[in-house]
Amino acid sequence: MQYQNTISFALNCDKNDPLKSYRDQFHIPQHNGQDCIYLVGNSLGLQPKSTRSYIEQELKDWQDLGVEGHFDERATRPWFHYHKFLKSHLAKLAGAKEMEVVSMNSLTTNLHLMMVSFYRPTAKRFKIITEAGAFPSDQYALETQLHFHANKGGERLFEPEEALVELKPRTGEETLRTEDILAAIDEHKDQLALVMMAGVQYYTGQLFNIQEITKKGHECGALVGFDLAHAFGNIPLNLHGDGVDFAVWCSYKYLNSGPGSVSGVFVHERHGSNPDLPRFAGWWGHDESKRFQMKKGFIPMAGADAWQLSNVNVLPSAAHLASLEIFSEAGIENLRQKSILLTGFMEFLLNDLNRGGEKIKIITPRDPDQRGAQLSLCLSTGGKDLFNQLGENGIIADWREPNVIRVAAVPMYNSFEDVWKFVEKLKKLLS
CATH class of the missing domain: 3.90.1150.10 (Aspartate Aminotransferase, domain 1)
Structure with missing residues (x-):
């Protein structure tokens, strides 16, 4: 133009x-x-005019049905399955299969849950690569995860300060070059456990090359995850095709779902189909066909749903759904x-x-x-x-x-x- x-x-x-x-x-x-x-x-997306009616519908179902709103066919969207009403929309935005995405919790909670499964350091492989000046959510999560894992069985596996590799732009430049990111991954490949970066860097607005970073990380034997808080709903994504291991995002920025609204996660199907993958489990991640049997022994749902902890936050999810339907219509x-x-x-x-x-x-x-x-x-x-x-x-x-x-x-x-x-x-x- x-x-x-x-x-x-x-x-x-x-x-x-x-x-x-x-x-x-x-x-x-x-x-x-x-x-x-x-x-x-x-930072905070505007409110869709449809949001009020979506939330008021759930308030009305709560008013009229009480606890029966979870299952009753009179409910507009029964709450037991509420997260499923968002899946098709999230999958389109993520470039993923529906089983690979789910809305739940808040972003930093989800980042910690993902790192439980995907950051499994050993004395040999313990390093994490990220961008310098990452958003505080990422900085604090990575920092505390490193301190949590540094000791095992009374042994010191690694020094947390040496385990975090923060990539800075070249002198006189404001953003990272893709070739420098890839070179750093290669440099640390023998000790690298995880590459964990933003999709879009919050301060500079730089969009990182998710495909190339993921490919290089995997070639070097590391897992690769992204914080997509500033990317989701901003740019088209192809998380499944790019082979990303996991990703997290919030919904209150470009996704226009309200202050502090529900977060979301992506877990690639190769991991979501592995019931033996370590994770912190909760009731809502348990096999839904057996959930109300209330028995011991966690049986994970297939896909990203297995990382759910508690039942759905329905009112924030209603606001989320209102916006996601606009996204699906606009494309x-x-x-x-x-x-x-x-x-x-x-x-x-x-x-x-x-x-x-x-x-x-x-x-x-x-x-x-x-x-x-x-x-x-x-x-x-x-x-x-x-x-x-x-x-x-x-x-x-x-x-x-x-x-x-x-x-x-x-x-x-x-x-x-x-x-x-x-x-x-x-x-x-x-x-």
């Missing part, structure tokens, strides 16, 4: 946008009686096509703003294949003040220490007009 820095160009793009009607399916926060320019769906490939154009338009406008001297540095990769919807804007000074001024002008972005404003033009509800107005306001504030 040949971009132009005019409001008429932006409005024409919106007029011809095949996904433009989806914006009307979301509540847009207001500022002085006008729609905000909401560019923070990478993640269609959303991705629009996302590339929206983010490209924002980049074009920012480059135009920088003519005559760089005012804002984009630290997100310029290659659309190496990023999602997010651009991370770095300012050497005054970044927090600029961020606050944007908020005072009805532009909701996201601040991350020490000096980055994150903005994400989400294709489900953001417009080209949003992007143009954002950069125009940015230009005025900077001047």
Whole structure:
């Protein structure tokens, strides 16, 4: 697309946008009686207008049926099987089989559950590779797992500080090169147990090459998992085809399912079909045909369902389902096509703003294949003040220490007009 820095160009793009009607399916926060320019769906997605009715339906079934809502045919969606209503939607977004995905718990809980099964260190293989500056959920989970496993039977297997390999960009660069990630995996292959990285890095917005990282990890004898909090619902995924061992994600960012809403996991079928794989078990992961016999002896469900602990959180899952049905209707490939154009338009406008001297540095990769919807804007000074001024002008972005404003033009509800107005306001504030 040949971009132009005019409001008429932006409005024409919106007029011809095949996904433009989806914006009307979301509540847009207001500022002085006008729609905000909401560019923070990478932190908390907007509420679908259908969410209220989905939750109210479950409240009504609870009101009318009480405990019978679990099984009674009068229930709209019986709660016993509620997680199954989400599976087809999640499988499409994950590029997975339905048996390989399930919604449950919260992201960090799920990450720990996955590491119980997939991080099994020995005195020889104990290292974990991740990106430096990973989101705190990942940092703390990896750190504490290493300390938990460092001693076995009174013996010191390894030193936790030496076991975590954190990959940093080259000097003078902001993001990791794929060849450097692959080289690091190869360098540590004799001691490597797990590669555990983000799908999209939360700070820089870099999209990692999941396929190549997984392939190299497996060649070197390691298992490979991803935190997809900033990737799920943002980019098309192919977790089954890429051979990823496991993945976790949240649903409140691009998936628009409400603050702190239910997480999800992917477990490749080669692991989900292995009943002997070590795991921390719970009632809801037990064979559902025998679940209510209440007998000792855990018999895992087939697939990712075996990692469930407790019965479904129905009200958050109802909000999740409301959004997922919109995703299935819109199509993640269609959303991705629009996302590339929206983010490209924002980049074009920012480059135009920088003519005559760089005012804002984009630290997100310029290659659309190496990023999602997010651009991370770095300012050497005054970044927090600029961020606050944007908020005072009805532009909701996201601040991350020490000096980055994150903005994400989400294709489900953001417009080209949003992007143009954002950069125009940015230009005025900077001047």
